[in-house]
Amino acid sequence: MLDYALRRLVMTFFVVVLIMTFLALLIQLVPGDPVRLVLGAKAPEELVQSVRHDMYLDKPVPAQVYYFFANALHGDLGVDFQSQRSVTSLIWTALPHTAILALASLALAGLLGVPLGVYAATHPGGWLDRVTAVATISLITMPAYVAGLLLLLVFSVHWSIMPATGTGNLSNPADYLKHLALPAIALAVTWIGYLARLVRTSMLEVLNERYIMAARSQGIRDRLVVYKYALRNAVIPTIAVVGVGLGTLLGGAIFVEVIFARAGLGMLIYNSIQTRNFPIVRGGVLVVALLFVAVNLLTDFVYHMVDPRIRVVS
């Protein structure tokens, strides 16, 4: 296990180096002068030169990459063009909101999707199985922004029982939760359907396994057979998908944050792209990428713990 973890970490290290190199070079792809693009054509030459110097754009390209790495390792991702605040602090304020949103949606998806899938698999052909089959496919095909707009229309505009926009304040948990509910549901909708389908399929497969029949032949109670013996095995493929899916979830969070005018990483990146605020875009994308890599790493380890067979193979 330790050996595996070490190898996995080394691999991850190279992935991160690659991502950072790419992000450092990203500015070279911007047509024209990125500094002029932000400051405008009429900005005084001295100001342009000083910003260019702050961003190391007056240095050769390899040096630019080096400074990006060196500063990033010290937690310095540059400064916001507009507010002159450090990008790191901007990200730190936005990140918790996105993390809470993503985790809340994931929890919702797990709490609803998994039991739905198990029920459908244990009652194949039953009415709830058929209803969930139709419902889950509709849910899967519904993008988070459509779900978000629908939720807004129904709960905020029509019934006016939920706040339409804003984030709330973490110091007032009840209010924060109220602001979190609709965005989290909007983001979870696809995943509820997806998880239900996934769990149903792998559950049906597992229920046909010989060890399930063997457990039944030993007189083990049906509920234990389904929820302990079968579910544990059925969940293994699901973990991998959820791990990769968390990345998609972060992407979906951008849409949801914009629709609900909710503070977060997505909103931060979205706004910065509009104002060509290059350091924030670069820093934000880096953090999203690092999160993605970290989640994948974590998924692999969880996978390892749940399925003892992989421990040996690796």
Added chain:
Amino acid sequence: MSDPLLTVAGLEVVYHTDAGTLPALSDVCFEVREGQIVGVVGESGCGKSTLGAALLRLLSPNGEIVGGRVMFAGRDLASLSSGELRKVRGRGIATVFQDPLTSLNPTFTVGQQMIDAERAHGQGRESKDVLRRRAIDALTRVGIPDAARRIRNHPHEFSGGMRQRIMIAIALLHEPSLLIADEATSALDVTLEAQILKLLKEINASHGTAILLISHNLGVIAEVCERVVVMYAGRAVEEGDVYAIFDRPLHPYTRALLAAVPSPQHRGTTLAAIPGRVPSLLALPPGCKYADRCAHAVAVCFAREPASLARGGLRVRCFLYDDSLPAADKPRADWAKAPGRA
């Protein structure tokens, strides 16, 4: 003589498939007495595993028992509620399946699975330590060395033979009066097979556990069974004492099957094979299911299905022995042209 432990009478099982309804078992009758070892033998697809699964109603979801009775200890298992049936599973009748590699759950340790199996029929709350101790004893009894340590291992950390021993240990946890061993040794090499068979015989001798041994291997049957049921296309075509059947088989299929067993005495000669193939369950002929491959078959064999007849202590399903037929319609036993050694 007391009532048999298990009486299967007129058992009918079908599988519902997209291609149609398959009659997997048809009018299967036999008995197992207390402490007896009974073999069920036949080619692949003859319904012997379906039989093993049907007794405890462990058929796959598309399988259904449509007729007959399975009397066990005075109760008909085919009509018990699922809650009552669960109490019979593992306690009255335990099962060991064909493939030990897939019979254990890969994600739990052997100990966890054994403790769950113990708790399935637990009286009141026993501590985990007591259950674990009992599981270790059970593993030791079936010959697993260092069981106290091994119980913490996952199934993939055991060899095939060891896993089958574990399955047998689990099956014996509640001292069942009947053990169904469905091809329990088929996935193992001959050395391990011999060891497992020896173990089964020991269990039979020491605990008086009756065993229903399902196998395609006549050698295995001959070695351990007292009685044998020969199956063909979902029917029991011959049933009786194992020595009687091996010495003087009545049914042409049994004769052909025995002739197809390689033996050192016939070294150098071509191994006898049964011509033709097992009929598809989707298109079973109306008469005797073996008629197509039988050297003795006459018109009546293709016209209707022979009934099960008692003959010298055996039961056989063949018109050769049906004395109610007029002599002219009856097939004649001309063994010279049939496959098989006289």
